[in-house]
Amino acid sequence: MDIIQCPYNKYLTELGCPELNVLFCENDVHSYGNLPGLKFTRTKTIGAGDELCDFKMELIKKR
Numbered sequence: 001m002d003i004i005q006c007p008y009n010k011y012l013t014e015l016g017c018p019e020l021n022v023l024f025c026e027n028d029v030h031s032y033g034n035l036p037g038l039k040f041t042r043t044k045t046i047g048a049g050d051e052l053c054d055f056k057m058e059l060i061k062k063r
Helices: 007-014 018-032
Strands: 038-041 056-059
Touching: 007 018, 018 038
Parallel strands: none
Antiparallel strands: 038 056
16 A cells, blocks of 8 residues: 555654654564564655655465
C-alpha cells in the first residue's frame, strides 16, 4: 500500500524537528519486519523526502 500523508512528518515538521522523522520510519522496520510469517519491505518514505511510503507486506508460506 502507498501512504501519501504522514502525521508524524506533518507534526514533527511543524514543531521544527523534521530530522526525527527517520526514527518513526525505522520503527516500522523493527515492528513489521519482525512479525512471524510476514515479509515487510519498503523502498521509500515521506520522512526521507520521498513523495510516499511504499509499504509491502507479504505472507510467507510455510513449507
